[in-house]
Amino acid sequence: MSLHxxxxxxxxxxxxxxxxxxxxxxxxTLDEAYAGVASDAPAAIELDFSAVDYINSTGIALIIALLAxxxxxxxxxxxxxxxxxxxxxFDITRLSDYxxxxxxxxx
Amino acid sequence: xxxxxxxxxxxCGRVRQDEDLTMKDTLGVRRGRVAxxxxxxxxxxxxxxxxxxxxxxxxxxxxxxxxxxxxxxRRAKSNAQDPPQxxxxxxxxxxxxxxxxxxxxxSETGPVExxxxxxxxxxxxxxxxxxVQVVVPLVTSGKLVGLLxxxxxxxERSYSRYDRRLLKDLARYAAPALRLGQLMHEQExxxxxxxxxxxxxxxxxxxxxxxxxxxxxELGGWHVAAFYGPARTVGxxxxxxxxxxxxxxxxxxxxxxxxxxxxxxxxxxxxxxxxATAKVASAPGEVLRRVNELLIPQIPxxxxxxxxxxxxxLGSGRIExxxxxxxxxxxxxxxxxxxxxxxxxxxxxxxxSIYDEHEMVIEPGDIVLLYSDGITEQHNAAGExxxxxxxxxxxxxxxxxxxxxxxSVQALTKFSAGVDQEDDITLVTLHRGLAGTPRSTVSFSVxxxxxxxxEVMDRVAAIVEGALPEDALFALNTAVSExxxxxxxxxxxxxxxxxxxxxxxxxxETITVDISDYGRGRQHETETPDIDLKLAGExxxxxxxxxxxEQLVDRVExxxxxxxxxxxxxxxxxxxxxxxxxxx
Numbered sequence: 001m002s003l004h005x006x007x008x009x010x011x012x013x014x015x016x017x018x019x020x021x022x023x024x025x026x027x028x029t030l031d032e033a034y035a036g037v038a039s040d041a042p043a044a045i046e047l048d049f050s051a052v053d054y055i056n057s058t059g060i061a062l063i064i065a066l067l068a069x070x071x072x073x074x075x076x077x078x079x080x081x082x083x084x085x086x087x088x089x090f091d092i093t094r095l096s097d098y099x100x101x102x103x104x105x106x107x
Numbered sequence: 108x109x110x111x112x113x114x115x116x117x118x119c120g121r122v123r124q125d126e127d128l129t130m131k132d133t134l135g136v137r138r139g140r141v142a143x144x145x146x147x148x149x150x151x152x153x154x155x156x157x158x159x160x161x162x163x164x165x166x167x168x169x170x171x172x173x174x175x176x177x178x179x180x181r182r183a184k185s186n187a188q189d190p191p192q193x194x195x196x197x198x199x200x201x202x203x204x205x206x207x208x209x210x211x212x213x214s215e216t217g218p219v220e221x222x223x224x225x226x227x228x229x230x231x232x233x234x235x236x237x238x239v240q241v242v243v244p245l246v247t248s249g250k251l252v253g254l255l256x257x258x259x260x261x262x263e264r265s266y267s268r269y270d271r272r273l274l275k276d277l278a279r280y281a282a283p284a285l286r287l288g289q290l291m292h293e294q295e296x297x298x299x300x301x302x303x304x305x306x307x308x309x310x311x312x313x314x315x316x317x318x319x320x321x322x323x324x325e326l327g328g329w330h331v332a333a334f335y336g337p338a339r340t341v342g343x344x345x346x347x348x349x350x351x352x353x354x355x356x357x358x359x360x361x362x363x364x365x366x367x368x369x370x371x372x373x374x375x376x377x378x379x380x381x382x383a384t385a386k387v388a389s390a391p392g393e394v395l396r397r398v399n400e401l402l403i404p405q406i407p408x409x410x411x412x413x414x415x416x417x418x419x420x421l422g423s424g425r426i427e428x429x430x431x432x433x434x435x436x437x438x439x440x441x442x443x444x445x446x447x448x449x450x451x452x453x454x455x456x457x458x459x460s461i462y463d464e465h466e467m468v469i470e471p472g473d474i475v476l477l478y479s480d481g482i483t484e485q486h487n488a489a490g491e492x493x494x495x496x497x498x499x500x501x502x503x504x505x506x507x508x509x510x511x512x513x514x515s516v517q518a519l520t521k522f523s524a525g526v527d528q529e530d531d532i533t534l535v536t537l538h539r540g541l542a543g544t545p546r547s548t549v550s551f552s553v554x555x556x557x558x559x560x561x562e563v564m565d566r567v568a569a570i571v572e573g574a575l576p577e578d579a580l581f582a583l584n585t586a587v588s589e590x591x592x593x594x595x596x597x598x599x600x601x602x603x604x605x606x607x608x609x610x611x612x613x614x615x616e617t618i619t620v621d622i623s624d625y626g627r628g629r630q631h632e633t634e635t636p637d638i639d640l641k642l643a644g645e646x647x648x649x650x651x652x653x654x655x656x657e658q659l660v661d662r663v664e665x666x667x668x669x670x671x672x673x674x675x676x677x678x679x680x681x682x683x684x685x686x687x688x689x690x691x
Contacts, residue, residue, distance in 0.1 A: 011108050018388070024557070046483065054561070055583070056560075056588055056589060057589055057592075057649070057651035058649065058651040058653075060649035060651045060655075061647075061649040061650075062648070064638065064642065064648040065648045067639075067642065068644075071642065083581075084578065085578065085581035085582065085585070088578075089133060089585070092658045093638060093654075093655075094638045094639075095637070095638065097638065098638065098642070102300060103621075
């Protein structure tokens with residue numbers, strides 16, 4: 001499995017820490033992770049990318065699908081721990097228009 | 108009716124067009140159809156060309172005679188008295204620009220009897236021969252723009268005072284109308300000429316662009332940069348880069364005298380001859396000698412081609428060159444500027460011309476500039492030429508081939524502000540990199556299995572290590588991964604037996620990654636991904652690959668070579684210092 005996840009609440013949001021690669025093999029893991037947090041109908045979901053070392057275009061598509069579900073469920077998405085390169089990709093794809101990018105907590 | 112065009116002080120011209128005019132019977136004039144010739148001044152080209160007037164009078168006398176016996180007899184009598192051309196023959200009256208008739212009529216304001224016109228005028232005599240009885244000058248704004256030539260009245264009486272007044276009035280109204288017509292004709296003619304010129308320029312541009320390299324090759328260890336700026340009238344500049352069978356590279360720059368379509372056609376012909384000759388001869392002097400012999404039978408008179416041929420051994424840096432009257436290249440070496448000296452007759456002028464060959468070694472770091480006279484001979488608003496000194500100064504200040512091209516274009520633009528570009532401008536630079544050797548090229552391939560894009564990405568990253576800043580390296584990684592994924596999934600349809608080939612080239616200034624598959628490439632334009640549409644369900648969430656590639660690298664090229672479809676990713680290294688440091 002290219003991607004793993006850990007769940008944990010964080011700053012008034014349901015937290016999902018993603019570990020590994022977000023590519024075509026990550027589909028089931030992302031679905032499972034989302035289902036894990038969505039059951040509590042959170043107002044916000046925080047995706048932690050600090051342990052993600054690779055996102056390709058299929059991964060971007062999976063994140064968009066996840067975003068669409070979150071919007072349908074009325075949950076805000078925010079992203080933490082993106083490297084400058086993937087922040088740039090979030091910008092050029094305009095994912096950052098819909099997913100708030102926040103800097104990781106220094107603690 | 109004769110038209111006189113006043114575009115020069117001396118009426119002169121040539122026949123342009125015929126028109127029909129029907130004279131009213133109310134004038135009692137022998138009715139006829141009068142063909143009018145438009146006498147158009149063409150002062151610049153034919154300053155003493157004659158005005159030609161073609162007047163055809165078709166008398167109805169014969170037909171009328173058929174209708175009534177009495178009139179028949181009278182007409183027959185009349186016809187017998189008239190010279191035959193008065194009724195049916197074509198009357199030609201050519202008025203020489205120096206004919207005194209023109210000056211005479213200029214000051215007349217009403218009908219003039221032919222008999223009172225100067226008998227020493229050749230035109231008057233010719234009109235008399237053709238039964239012209241009265242001439243009415245058409246003058247407007249003090250200029251003679253035409254004249255009415257009338258034959259005898261039907262009644263055979265002389266023209267009455269009433270007729271003359273009527274003719275004078277007619278002339279007063281007809282003259283400005285005629286002038287207006289002339290101006291409209293002139294305007295239409297100019298518009299047509301303008302359109303024709305525009306079409307010719309477009310054709311010339313198409314021909315020329317067809318033969319300019321679509322892209323510049325990556326030469327192991329060398330960086331090639333080029334600029335071609337066509338003049339508005341399209342000159343005949345060309346350049347070409349030809350891979351020779353022995354592994355060396357031939358660089359050609361040339362300039363055809365003349366402009367427009369003829370120059371473009373000669374350029375195309377020369378280009379073809381150079382390419383064909385390069386297959387059988389690689390010595391630059393011999394190439395020029397052969398092309399000259401082949402060109403001479405087909406090149407139009409007064410046209411010739413200047414051309415410089417330079418052959419590079421990429422590994423050793425040794426160049427051989429020969430010159431057929433083209434501008435001498437410059438080489439920047441350290442703080443020096445060296446000019447490559449070579450002389451020879453331009454191509455297409457003299458059979459049996461011999462072209463001496465010269466040699467030199469281009470050292471690592473050297474920059475060579477090949478250029479056309481469009482740069483050196485460009486004038487500024489003060490009439491001063493850009494010249495060789497300014498060109499050499501640009502070479503002296505060059506830090507890279509790209510920079511030299513950019514700075515030359517900028518300097519020339521600034522220099523020639525407010526004036527038109529006079530000729531095509533061609534600049535080709537060859538920069539031998541400090542790190543540049545053919546060993547900087549690495550190739551490998553992977554089977555078309557999903558997931559192998561990561562292996563390709565990691566291997567390319569290892570090959571280019573140290574050459575790119577971190578952000579550029581990450582961008583290249585993603586672009587390589589996406590392009591490889593497309594090659595595996597779409598190009599090779601994930602057939603593992605088919606390999607995706609990867610070639611990485613490092614030069615001082617660029618990293619180039621070629622990724623090839625066996626597909627046919629994109630068969631149609633891809634939709635630009637839009638996250639709003641994707642979230643609205645109007646676009647599939649996928650489709651980001653090519654978009655990311657295009658956004659992340661400096662340039663993407665796509666082409667085919669044999670059965671391979673190749674996507675070329677190009678990243679600039681910045682100043683190239685990373686590679687240089689690594690090599691040292």
